[in-house]
Amino acid sequence: MQKRSFLKSAAVVALMGALFGGSALAAEGPTVRWRLASSFPKSLDTIYGAGETLATRVSSLTGGKFQIRVFAGGEIVPGTQVLDAVQSGTVEAGHTFSSYYVGKNKAFAFDAVLPFGLTSRQQAAWMYYGGGLQLMRELYGQYGVINFPGGNTGTQMGGWFRNEIKSLADLKGLKMRIPGMGGEVMARLGAVPQTIAGGDIYPALEKGTIDATEWVGPYDDEKLGFYKVAKHYYYPGFWEPGPQLTFLINKKEWDKLPADYKAAFETAAAESNILMQAEYDAKNPHALVSLLQKGAKLHKFPQDVMKAAQVEAFKLYDEEAAKNPSFAKIYASWKKFRASEQAWFNLPEASMESFMYSNRVK
Helix, strand or coil: HHHHHHHHHHHHHHHHHHHHHHHHHHCCCCCCCEEECCCCCCCCCHHHHHHHHHHHHHHHHCCCCEEEEEEEECCCCCCCHHHHHHHHHHCEEEEEEEHCCCCCCCCHHHCCCCCCCCCCCHHHHHHCCCCCHHHHHHHHHHHCEECCCEEEEECCCCCECCCCCCCCCHHHHEEEECCCHHHHHHHCCCCCCEEEHHHHHHHHHHHHCCCCCCCCHEEEHHHHCHHHCCCEEEEECCCCCCEEEEEEEEEEEEHHHHHHHHHHHHHHHHHHHHHHHHHHHHHHHHHHHHHHHCCCCEEEECCCHHHHHHHHHHHHHHHHHHHHHHHHHHHHHHHHHHHHHHHHHHCCCHHHHHHHHHHCCC
């Protein structure tokens, strides 16, 4: 028994050494140089940093033979055109947010996030073990692209508002920067969604061109300075309960890679996927305190807003499933998995968190 355990452990160690040491697999490997287009600016170091983490780890795992150079949003293509760039072969890889591409097919939202959908842990469970990755690869395959989970921010904040939202009626006519499916839900509530690039949001808020904006959370929001022109900071971002980022690779380029380089990429992508949220979870609490000290006013969305938004969200999904076969196929899997996950999380997770957060130790 002990001998078998030892041999099994030794085999694992040898395998890990071959993979993570890098030198063995790189000795005979080809030199590969890729370009990766990010959708994000370098100033957002955590979300942009996932691409850098990937590149660094791939290089180390292959003894420097597989090099990936990361370009910030706008350096090669605009941030919302990364899928197109990867599909066309302009770049070999990309790091993006798939909700940017719901104009092509709303089913891309499942690879990112849907309002009142899966939390980050639930999204990871669906992707890795619930069939989500396979379903999304069928969709991306139509574009000549292969995808890997590439990070998560955790549940986002609800954004910055120039005026307080006291009830559902206050959303009527409100001009808000909010893209994707979240924007469609807000439109159904009477708001006027706007799609504005990150660098243009602050001046739009300052000039009154828009009345509100969502972004990510305290760490990134503080950098962009929204608190200076829109004091009311809302939560939760019901449209993004667990937004996943994605690495995209041109399928023809992927197929050219040796098997060990593919393994290196997959390992690095999984590491990047985990580390992003860990970093946000560590940095957001401190940034929130800083924002409150600078005058931000924290509010919870009114219940009538939350309830109406949830109703409209699932009406939207049912309507889309009725006319979009790709959406319908993925939605069936996603909805079933969501129900199962919520039933489970409602027991140990929700009860434990509810007790701890309402009975804090001084």
